[in-house]
Amino acid sequence: MSSTGHSFPPSQPVVLRRRRASSTDDDLHDAHDERNSVGSEPGKRARMDADTQSQHAAPLPRLPLSAYTSFRRSDAPIHGAGRVHANATSTMMASSSSSSSSSSRRHFSSSVNVPAEQPKSPRKTPSPTIVISDSSSQSDDSDGETRRLQPSRKPSSSSAAPVSSTAAAAQTVSVAPVAPSPPSKDANAAQTFGFQLTRAGGINEWFNRNAFSLRQLLSDMDLQSSVQFNYMVDLDWLMTIFPRELQARPMTVVHGLTESADVLQAAGKKWGKTIIRPPLPIAFGTHHTKMMFLFYSDSMRIVIHTANIIPSDWYAKTEGVWCSPKFPLKASTAQQASSSTGRAFEQTLNKYLTAYGSCIRQVREQAMKYDFSAANVALIASVPGRHAGLAKSEWGHMQLRKILHELPLPANVASQPVNTHQLIGQFSSIGSLGASPETWLTSEFSVSLSAHKAQGLSPPIAHPRALRLIFPSVENVRLSLEGYLAGGALPYRLATHSKQAWLDQFFCTWNATRSGRQHAMPHIKSYARIAVSPKTADSAQQAEATDSTNVALGWFLLTSANLSKAAWGTLQKKGTAAEQLEIRSYELGVLFHPSLMFQNPASGHFVLGERATTPANFNMPVPYDLPPKSYIPSVDSAWVGDVRYRKPDSHNDVWPPAESEGS
Numbered sequence: 001m002s003s004t005g006h007s008f009p010p011s012q013p014v015v016l017r018r019r020r021a022s023s024t025d026d027d028l029h030d031a032h033d034e035r036n037s038v039g040s041e042p043g044k045r046a047r048m049d050a051d052t053q054s055q056h057a058a059p060l061p062r063l064p065l066s067a068y069t070s071f072r073r074s075d076a077p078i079h080g081a082g083r084v085h086a087n088a089t090s091t092m093m094a095s096s097s098s099s100s101s102s103s104s105r106r107h108f109s110s111s112v113n114v115p116a117e118q119p120k121s122p123r124k125t126p127s128p129t130i131v132i133s134d135s136s137s138q139s140d141d142s143d144g145e146t147r148r149l150q151p152s153r154k155p156s157s158s159s160a161a162p163v164s165s166t167a168a169a170a171q172t173v174s175v176a177p178v179a180p181s182p183p184s185k186d187a188n189a190a191q192t193f194g195f196q197l198t199r200a201g202g203i204n205e206w207f208n209r210n211a212f213s214l215r216q217l218l219s220d221m222d223l224q225s226s227v228q229f230n231y232m233v234d235l236d237w238l239m240t241i242f243p244r245e246l247q248a249r250p251m252t253v254v255h256g257l258t259e260s261a262d263v264l265q266a267a268g269k270k271w272g273k274t275i276i277r278p279p280l281p282i283a284f285g286t287h288h289t290k291m292m293f294l295f296y297s298d299s300m301r302i303v304i305h306t307a308n309i310i311p312s313d314w315y316a317k318t319e320g321v322w323c324s325p326k327f328p329l330k331a332s333t334a335q336q337a338s339s340s341t342g343r344a345f346e347q348t349l350n351k352y353l354t355a356y357g358s359c360i361r362q363v364r365e366q367a368m369k370y371d372f373s374a375a376n377v378a379l380i381a382s383v384p385g386r387h388a389g390l391a392k393s394e395w396g397h398m399q400l401r402k403i404l405h406e407l408p409l410p411a412n413v414a415s416q417p418v419n420t421h422q423l424i425g426q427f428s429s430i431g432s433l434g435a436s437p438e439t440w441l442t443s444e445f446s447v448s449l450s451a452h453k454a455q456g457l458s459p460p461i462a463h464p465r466a467l468r469l470i471f472p473s474v475e476n477v478r479l480s481l482e483g484y485l486a487g488g489a490l491p492y493r494l495a496t497h498s499k500q501a502w503l504d505q506f507f508c509t510w511n512a513t514r515s516g517r518q519h520a521m522p523h524i525k526s527y528a529r530i531a532v533s534p535k536t537a538d539s540a541q542q543a544e545a546t547d548s549t550n551v552a553l554g555w556f557l558l559t560s561a562n563l564s565k566a567a568w569g570t571l572q573k574k575g576t577a578a579e580q581l582e583i584r585s586y587e588l589g590v591l592f593h594p595s596l597m598f599q600n601p602a603s604g605h606f607v608l609g610e611r612a613t614t615p616a617n618f619n620m621p622v623p624y625d626l627p628p629k630s631y632i633p634s635v636d637s638a639w640v641g642d643v644r645y646r647k648p649d650s651h652n653d654v655w656p657p658a659e660s661e662g663s
Contacts (some may be wrong), residue, residue, distance in 0.1 A: 094236040118301040193591065194377075195558060197623055200520040202481045207516030210621070212321045214241050214314050218304055220296065225250040227293040227363050229588075231286060231560075232257060232308035235267035245508065247271070248425060254278060254356075256287030256586075263350055278356050278586070285384045285584035287566065290560045293367060299326035300370045302349075304379075304590050306524045306560060316481045316510065317489065318623050319525040320558045322377065327370040337373040341596050345375035351394065352588065354381035376597045378403050380559060382567055382587035393476060396569030396583050397463035400450035400557070403591065408453040409529070410594040410605045413554040416531035419466075422627060423556075424451045424528040429491050431564030433500050440508075440570055442467070449527060452554075462586045468628045469506040472521055473636040474645060475512045479519060483649030484656075486521040487639050494640045507638055508628035515623045519650075524623060525589075529554035532627050551626040553606040559589020592620065 193407045199211040218226075223246055228238070233255050239247050252274040257264055261277055268275035278287055292303040305321040307313035337343040349372070353364035380403070382396045393402045406416065413421070423446055434440050447469050472480075472490060482485040497503070531552045561567035566584035573579050598604030606620040631637070645655040 001388045015295060046379075050113075067516060119420065122621075135539040143504065174342040194323045194325070195621060196321055196323070197515065197517070197524075197621055198305075198314055198317075198321055200318065200517055202316045203516045203520060212323065214307075214309075216291070217294070217323065218242050218246070218323075220294070222296045223249060223294055224297055225295045227252045227254065227360075228309060229254045229287075229289045229291040229293075230309050231255065231288050232310050233264055233291070234272060234310045235264060235273065237311055238309050239271055250274075252276060252360070254287065254360060254363075256280075264556065276359050278359055280384055280584075282384050282386075282582070282584045284566060285586075286566070287586045288560050289586045289588040291588055293363070295366065296326065299328050301326050304558070304588055306558065312489070313523055316520055318517045318520045320526065320623070322558055323654055325374045327374060329369055329372045329373055333369065335371060337371060337375070339373050339375075341378070342371075342375045343375040345377070345379055346372045348379040348381060348402075351381065352379065352381045355385075377499040378591040378593065378596055380557060380589045380591050382569065382583045382585060384584050384586065386572070386580045387569075388578065388581045392579065392581045394583055396567075397445050397448040398571075398581050399568065400452045400591070404448070404451035404453075404555070407555075407593050407595040408455055409554045410552070412605045413529070413531040414455050416533070417554060420532045421466060422530050422532065423467045424470065424526075424628065425449070425468070425563055425628075426522065426527070426624060427525045427562040428489060428523050429562040430471065430496070430503070430564070432496055432578060433503070433563070433565070435499065437502055437506075440565060444571055445568060446568060449529065452529075467506050468508050468630070469503065470508045470522075470624060472510040472629050472639050473507075473631060474639050475636065477521060478645065478647060478649045479518045480521045480650060481523065484645060484649075484654055485653075485656065487641050489521065489523055490639050490641065492638065492640055494642050497638060497640055504631060504633075504638070507631045507636070509631060509636055511625040511629055512623050514622070514625055517623055522623070525559050526622075527557040527559070528622070530626055551608060553608060553620055553626075554607070554623065554624070555591060555593040556620060557589050557591050559587060561585075561587040561589060 003643075126510070135586045178537075197211045199208045218241055221243065226249070228251065233253050235253065242249075243499045249491060250273075253264070253268065254276045255261070255264060257277070265275050267273075280287065284650065290305050290307060292301075292305075294301040294303065302324040303321060305319065307319040307321075307575065313319060337346055346368070350364065350368060353360060353367065356364075380400050387395055392398055437443075449467075471492075472486075477484060477571075510518075510522060533550045533552075564585075565582075567587045569581040569583040572582055572663075592606070592635070594604050594606065608620055608622055608626065645656075648654060
């Protein structure tokens with residue numbers, strides 16, 4: 001029994017059958033490749049696929065999911081999804097046909113249990129040896145929209161050999177999630193929120209019991225048509241997720257791929273789908289929004305999430321999904337939402353879709369036929385452009401600032417001393433933020449995060465440690481389910497970090513024991529405001545709290561936006577009549593705030609974990625432990641993908657593999 005009085009959930013092994021590994025990528029520049037090989041010759045642009053990867057057996061599941069043919073899971077339909085295809089609970093189908101047509105494969109199966117956490121030992125920061133060579137110019141203005149860094153894995157005597165059960169046991173990385181709290185008494189709380197994490201492979205299934213899978217979202221047999229907004233889309237794989245009866249239904253894909261756009265276009269032609277790549281007027285911008293429109297016979301559902309439509313992002317990553325209720329058709333085109341929150345939701349969605357121009361005009365017109373009265377979140381959007389005048393407050397961090405200024409903090413947060421408040425940023429990529437915190441981070445961005453309706457509070461940024469930025473450390477990545485390969489989805493370069501080493505004072509490690517995702521590296525992006533009770537408030541003299549019962553959550557933002565000026569915008573011509581907000585990328589998120597979600601915000605508030613006991617309080621499945629734990633100087637260092645790491649990871653590999661260095 002744990003200290004909380006609840007027994008640890010029984011271990012439920014996840015059975016995996018491996019085919020061959022392939023690479024994936026995320027957060028690229030518009031001006032750079034979608035695929036990159038670590039250690040490649042200068043100027044070489046190589047598209048990595050299954051044929052460039054090793055057949056490496058490992059004690060823990062290795063991403064991407066296209067390397068696996070099946071794993072044990074249960075895909076119950078989402079609440080209110082209607083009639084769901086019978087195969088929605090079957091094992092996952094094979095990956096895309098393009099991968100399936102590759103040469104012969106070796107298979108192995110592995111049974112993975114949730115082990116126990118190994119204590120960390122102090123270590124030195126790895127020497128900053130650059131192993132990536134790329135002749136293409138990478139601007140410091142890339143702002144986080146960089147490549148996933150993936151090594152080219154060639155079969156070798158050490159990596160290709162099957163791992164014995166004894167060796168596997170010796171290499172297994174342990175993780176001991178804390179004993180979970182009892183289930184909520186409000187069985188529909190998660191559906192009221194519409195926010196859940198995605199299913200993660202390789203973790204105890206108990207922690208997946210409320211999680212969404214892509215198959216759950218796409219298996220409603222009433223689905224008539226759909227639209228996928230995303231950055232990366234593997235259409236062949238996506239079609240295997242749909243029930244066979246739905247594969248011929250109309251679909252539009254709005255994507256952000258560049259040099260591999262022709263591959264997606266060809267797949268679209270094969271499957272009879274409409275493929276659209278929206279214009280990006282400013283260099284280094286990206287179409288990074290991740291959203292689905294699911295149209296049914298008499299309603300539509302909107303899904304806003306953080307995962308690319310590629311296998312790996314839906315398997316062993318920590319991702320978030322907001323799934324709306326089904327919005328009914330309007331009685332007439334002139335009908336407005338009956339709630340103020342619903343009207344604001346519709347207005348923002350309409351403006352966002354309009355910003356794409358004529359390329360998705362029909363999609364926008366179709367979406368505006370529905371009644372969004374049931375929406376209880378605010379959309380936070382970014383669209384590329386230089387926005388001045390009133391438009392400056394309609395997008396990016398300035399839109400977030402405006403909305404937060406209109407909403408009072410919940411009583412359980414506002415009642416806490418302001419020096420106990422913390423602003424949280426959590427992301428998977430970091431852009432060039434300037435020579436000092438004052439360049440953008442604390443002068444613009446955290447000012448927006450700290451906004452609130454006047455309640456006699458001062459902005460918490462006056463406290464030097466109030467801003468906490470959660471970004472995986474080298475040790476987080478090393479011990480992850482994927483080992484060092486997980487760092488491929490955390491694109492951050494040494495050249496960028498060396499210019500902003502001041503970020504170290506804000507960095508916090510990835511800790512997610514309460515959600516069972518300590519070793520499932522985050523691709524989710526989120527921002528929040530919390531208050532920590534005085535007895536556990538962070539200071540130089542006090543240890544940081546680890547129990548979320550001591551934390552009050554003011555609001556929570558789930559978004560596609562990383563920590564970058566390209567995503568959030570940066571003010572130009574400050575203090576003049578011509579002041580404008582420059583944004584490079586398309587981004588979209590949903591803001592959860594008590595004032596938007598509760599009929600009586602004064603008494604309603606968010607509850608972390610699963611301890612809600614009244615309808616006025618709702619569970620918020622924040623994936624990481626709160627409050628965050630700061631990096632330990634000289635022990636923790638931020639993950640940087642173009643540095644050598646020689647301490648073996650959870651797969652007994654080093655980074656980058658020797659064969660990718662040309663040795």
